[in-house]
Amino acid sequence: MTSQRLKSGGLIDRNLPIAFMFDGKPYQGFAGDTLASALMANGVGLVGRSFKYHRPRGIMTAGSSEPNALVTVGEDGRTEPNCRATTVELYDGLVARSQNRWPSLGFDVGEVNALLSPFLGAGFYYKTFMWPAALWEKFYEPMIRRAAGLGRASYEPDPDHYEKCWAHCDLLVVGAGPAGLAAAMTAAQAGARVIIADEQSGPGGSLLSDRREIGGAPAPTFAAKISAELASMANVTVLSRTTVFGWYDDRVFGAVERVQKHVSVPAADKPVERLWRIVAKQCVLASGAEERPLVFGGNDRPGVMMADAARTYVNRYGVAAGSRVAVFTNNSSAYCAARDMEANGIDVAAIIDPRAETPDYDGQARVMANARVVGTRGWRGLTGITVQRGGEQETIPVDALLMSGGWNPIVSLACQRGAKPRWSDDHVAFLPPAPSDGMRTAGAAAGIASLGNCVQHGASIAVECLSKIGIAAKPFDAGPAEDEPAFSVTPLWHVAGSTGKAFVDFQNDVHTDDLGLAVREGYGHVEHTKRYTTTGMATDQGKLSNVNAIGILAEVRGTTPGDIGTTTYRPFYTPVSFGALAGAHRGRHFQPVRRSPLHMWAEKHGAEFVEVGHWYRSAWFPRSGETRWRQSVDREVLAVRRNVGICDVSTLGKIEIVGRDAAEFLNRIYCNGVAKLPVGKARYGLMLREDGFIYDDGTLSRLAENRYFMTTTTALAAGVLSHMEFCAQVLWPDLDVRFTSVSDQWAQIAIAGPRSRDLLKQIVDDDISNDAFPFLAAGTINLMGGQLSARLFRISYSGELAYELAVPASYGEAVANALMAIGEPMGVTPYGTEAMGVMRIEKGHVTHAEINGTVVPEDIGMGRMVSVKKPDFIGRRMLNREGLSGADRLKLVGLKPVDPSDDFSTGAHILNPGAAPSMAADQGHVTSTCFSPVLGHHIGLALIKRGPERIGEQVVVWDALKEQDIKAIIADPAFVDPAGERLHA
Amino acid sequence: MASLIQCPHCGARPKEEFSIKGSAEAERPAPDAAEDAWFEYVYQRDNPIGRIEEYWQHTSGCRRWLVVERDSGVHTVYRVLDATAARSSE
């Protein structure tokens, strides 16, 4: 391997050598290199293997359109496959590996696929792997996946972090080349808020690859001067290494900034990538143009590259594409590349131009008019080309061929929201759609050819954009640009009669024969051809191949490229990492965690937690010696039933309702009457949906004349608030009522059991005797000698004498600690949601397991609660429907096994004894089950047809999953204290 | 779907801040209206392609309910009003 680095020149820093590894071998480059330029400088021409045929491939481009030079960069958790070597900035210690080769890049067993190529034509997946279908999962898919030639992701976690942010501006400029810089300067000087983004390591775009002068300075110097000026202005944000990948509704743009992908070790205090959502009032798309390859036999040989890329390598990186090169072009721009090669002392053997009329060329190279390249030689690197001119063929030994098939304006962003590009015969290219919705295209992206014209166009387009949002601007004057010959191009979609495969899509190995085959087999529509041949479906999304494919399709079908049209443009313009899209939402930040204010208290007492939505709730509190959860739960239940326990109920939804019409409003929200609820009292409340079914239940306490405190179930805390806001704002805006969610403001502790009052009165200053504070009392009280004001509610979920004590959230832990300390001699027991669940089943209280959206109040024995006096409440009218009342409905009952050692599961169905299981024979189902430590056997709640009429009847609990038939007896749902005496004790 | 919604109280905000309830076309009937009217209100939805009105709530913002007039076939949002104001102006 010989060095291709020139002795001088380029924008690299030759005082800063950088060491890196490729395929296990050490190399050296310079600061300012890309991985591709450094590899080329080291004479590494073979960098990858093609996807299907495993053909040797080299570097083709100098930017984000690269189809061949895909490598895996980084190690361990920082491994990133399918990086384009042409966009990877070199850093010290960079480790890169080639892909899709085994055992090595130089000797790849997969090369045999090239011999099988007659069988691997377009649509071969569809034809070969059609049947038998059973083989897909076992054989075809794993085989295709293994053969598919892309890099492999790491299984290790990514150690870096990512973030997302928003930005707002008057003008977004996409691309910081000649047109983009001029547009940004125009807007910046007018005082507009400007964001200018460019995917490269710094602003400049094509100016960085240019030797010409503009504004009295070499192009790169001009770019640096303008960039520095922009960066110094307070109203301008310059985003480098930032790809604007998508245009969404309302002029929202998606962009990804690679903040630290170019450093050896990312700083921990910065993200490696940042995802931007940019809201722009106007956008100038100055994304430039992409050079098209030419389609001729052997055009994928390492050493064949885009002419403009070769120009970038020589001018910007001081790297020669070869020692003796040829140029194959159908347009005038590649003559500049030839001139720049010669200016750098590179021997240009010939310029091969299929046109009869060729531009003037004052260099050394032989200009061959009416000529075409019809073949290439070499295998892992180019050694020569075969040129046909008239009837004669000539072999020219070269080690690099620079090709140019014309230029495609990069219109992707302008077309992502449905607008179609327009074909231009003059430009032999698709031009961007007409300006719309705040997006205008400038410079080469609009089909403008020369440097000076691009700068002027960028400035004048910015003026147009700004005038739309009422900002007067003057076009930025960059000074004169060096003259260049007028652009001319003649279409050459493929070279007929050439030898060897002529590739259209390099990354997916689609060649001209595939396109012809697709048309012959009826897949000639551009969208069909794309899918049938996979043209444009690789990670480069056909940046080089799409327009050539369209041109060839047009030839085969005897029409024009404009008639064929393009496939649909969609985000993303270039691949975006999952890390950037996920941002901070990974690991424990994937979703928020809600912890009760009593979480630490529960943790201290050894709680096992259970996730309920975003909440972590304490489920039970195992003690030493308890090895199974049931042991803990049984103990907790018995402690509450016989003594006293405390439980964290802070996760309940808590809403305060205030306003002159709060009583009237609540009366319309609940199906039971609440208007007459006195101050200082609590009441159970049932909300219906407008269709008459139960929505949620909870308690309502009247704290003052116009102030209420509502609890909802944990699950519907947010839903109930939104529902009430809807009713207040939309249905009854004339009512004076306001809501505040106070779920997070109050820690709420249930104190339950026959000795709960004995415990509580030791910390409550007020009189809470049964007379002074009876069942369903509610009010403000003082704790511990006036140290703290709190709220006390005498409500019970367990069925025991019980209270709920609410204190400001930050005092929750201290109050719980105090209760535990004071209650220790009494044996106060913390209990969790499992024990709470057991006790509510023992008491026949419902949860959303019973009120499951198919249940009306009568079904759960609450029919008489529903007000018949109220003129209106949510659900009133539809509740009266035929079918929502009547004997045959499923109704709430208890269920106990005939044999006390039997057990049944939630979801099991109820059958009459002797009935075969069927929909018709179904009598209902089990909604909740538990082991009742009080009764010493399992019990359940169930919804059963005519249930309350059938108490005492024996049924079968049929469980198809467990293959069980359990004999059970229908019972009253209140297994414990059915008369409710304990509540009032 | 639009990327930004012009909340009449908070200005242009990302759509992720809002939650959608559904059609705002039907108005809640009087409590004693005929069963047909209630059936229409609770169950019947036209699901047209074209201009529609929906209830959206700015749940992560001002928490006001809004009437968003948008096109169900394309991404255009024509108008966003506070629901109370929209209803009282009818």
Ligand SMILES: [Zn+2]
């Ligand atoms: Zn708002």
